[in-house]
Amino acid sequence: MSIHWPNENPIGQRLAITVEALRLRPDGPPMLDVPSAMREIVGIVSDVKHASVQGDSLPEVYIPFAQRPVRAMSLVVRTAGDPLALAADARRAVASIDPEQPVSNVSAVSDLVAASIAQPRFNVTLLSAFAGIALVLALAGVYGVMSYSVALRTREIGVRVALGGQARDIASLVIRHGMRLTAIGLAIGLIGALALGRVMSGLLFGVTPADPIALASAAALVTAVAFGACYVPARRAMRIDPIVALRNE
Incomplete structure (x- = not known):
């Protein structure tokens, strides 16, 4: 009704239902036996998704059965x-x-609703599984890189501690390095997400190609996981004994 009478009450108005209009419906068989007719609007209902939950709401007209019987009800x-x-x-x-x-x-x-959303639900489950695997791989990758970085910089960290570096400064050094790498990865990932957003939106419904809430939530989750992965190597770096580090070198 917002299409034809956006700023007035449609009750009592008359609407022409034509064969050409019925041909525009892509979700049903052609109804060429329906003559054009004027119908008076006696009520309004909410929008419905007649074909699927993924499609847009199409114009719907409900006609009393006594005025136009159909073969199936x-x-x-x-x-x-x-x-x-x-x-x-x-x-x-x-x-x-x-x-x-x-x-x-x-x-x-x-049961009908469950059947209609079975495919989108499977897509969500599959994407969630892949997202979980990717998150675990990101955690393991960041942790491995930072642990290796701390091992390579053991002498440097030992020198910093010997020259009076505080434990929090050492931890900040390691965490900043890890978060810098995380920021670069997030930038690349966001660009990829925007590029693939239109393809992914075809698998789900109610999701825009560049949903800011979804992107911000994913970025925040990855940042939190990366920070946790950096924290363990940072604590290990804080405990490095400068004498032992310099002696080993």
Whole structure:
């Protein structure tokens, strides 16, 4: 309604439903037997995703069954208990009206929703698994690089301590080096994320190619993990004995 009457009440207005408009619907069979007609609007409902949760909401018009019968109908029954327990009662109710009307495909709405989002849910699970593996690899990589860096700079650290360097200065030196490498990696990763964002958004729904919240959250998580990976080598560097370090060299 926001398309046709954005600034006024559409109740009571008349809407023309044409064959050309019905042909524009990509999610259903052609309905060429529907004559053009003027319909009066008597109510408004919220937007629905008729085809899939990943697609956009398309214009929907609900017409009373008495005005335009269709070959198949869906009956929705709300219950507080197990919905499938009412299947037999629903069949009997329909049979009491017309015994020749079959009732098939009885399903709970929760099952239909689960089936419609099964593929996106699998995509999320798969991407989450890969993200977890990448995070573990990042943790191991940063920890390994910083441990190796501390081992190579043992003499330098020993000299700094011998000249009066404080433990916090040594720790800051190691952590700054690690976080500098992390910042470079994050910059490269963000550029790659922006480049691949459009491809990834096709696998999910409700996610923009450059979602600032998602990118900021991922960057913050990687930064926290990298800081933790740098902290252990930094503590090891703080405990280096300058006499032992210089003697080993």
